[in-house]
Amino acid sequence: MDLFSLPRLGVVVPPENPTAEPEFNQLLGSRLNVYASRFPVTPGKSLRDMLETYNRVLPEAVGAFGGMELGAAVVACSASHYLLGPEGDRALCEELSVRAGFPVRSSTQATLAVCAALGVTRLTLVSPYQPWLTDTSRAFWERAGLTVDGVVMVPAARHPGRRDHYDPYRVTTRAIRERMGEHRLPDGSALLFTGTGMGTLDALTELAREDASRPLLSSNLASAWWARRTVGHGSGDAHPLLRRLDDQAV
Numbered sequence: 001m002d003l004f005s006l007p008r009l010g011v012v013v014p015p016e017n018p019t020a021e022p023e024f025n026q027l028l029g030s031r032l033n034v035y036a037s038r039f040p041v042t043p044g045k046s047l048r049d050m051l052e053t054y055n056r057v058l059p060e061a062v063g064a065f066g067g068m069e070l071g072a073a074v075v076a077c078s079a080s081h082y083l084l085g086p087e088g089d090r091a092l093c094e095e096l097s098v099r100a101g102f103p104v105r106s107s108t109q110a111t112l113a114v115c116a117a118l119g120v121t122r123l124t125l126v127s128p129y130q131p132w133l134t135d136t137s138r139a140f141w142e143r144a145g146l147t148v149d150g151v152v153m154v155p156a157a158r159h160p161g162r163r164d165h166y167d168p169y170r171v172t173t174r175a176i177r178e179r180m181g182e183h184r185l186p187d188g189s190a191l192l193f194t195g196t197g198m199g200t201l202d203a204l205t206e207l208a209r210e211d212a213s214r215p216l217l218s219s220n221l222a223s224a225w226w227a228r229r230t231v232g233h234g235s236g237d238a239h240p241l242l243r244r245l246d247d248q249a250v
Contacts, residue, residue: 007033007071010070012058013076019196054211075104078107083136086144093185121147125150127152128195137149152179153220176203192218
């Protein structure tokens with residue numbers, strides 16, 4: 001197949017996020033060409049101010065693809081959309097889609113689409129976020145009609161007797177597995193690794209071998225699933241985690 005005849009997916013990414021594009025490329029393989037636009041750097045801003053800035057400048061970030069003919073675009077930043085709530089998130093994505101002339105979805109809306117396809121109504125969150133943002137994430141999913149059975153917090157560094165350090169970009173597969181091993185997961189609860197900056201594919205692959213039936217989701221995996229269904233389809237050479245979601249769809 002001619003490389004440049006493949007469908008095109010745009011991905012809008014925070015400037016320091018090292019994870020989204022590699023995971024999208026690994027998940028989508030030879031099915032889609034992935035192109036990135038990055039949010040601006042926001043020196044000196046608090047985390048909340050930074051996320052609010054991302055929401056404010058998102059139309060310009062999507063517009064930065066210019067005249068490139070995209071099949072769809074994904075906003076690969078869950079945290080900023082948690083601040084909007086489900087209704088505000090959906091409305092912003094609809095507005096961006098009309099303006100851009102192609103479907104635009106946040107990773108949060110893509111996750112809701114996968115949950116609907118799989119019949120998922122209950123989640124256990126695996127969160128690399130600071131506690132306040134984890135609480136915001138939980139409230140988002142509950143307002144969207146899902147039951148959150150529990151949360152597994154995954155700090156980048158643990159400090160006995162001191163506050164843990166949270167940084168999604170520095171979480172390792174080993175840290176994920178250690179924290180998962182400390183929790184008994186409720187039966188019938190899907191796992192959602194939230195956030196596009198935490199690398200999860202190795203952990204998800206290991207968990208899939210251990211539990212064949214539990215739905216396993218991440219922000220990037222859900223976004224790739226939505227993108228493949230929107231601008232490219234067929235599971236012949238799809239990543240095993242995507243094929244697993246296809247097999248579990250109701």
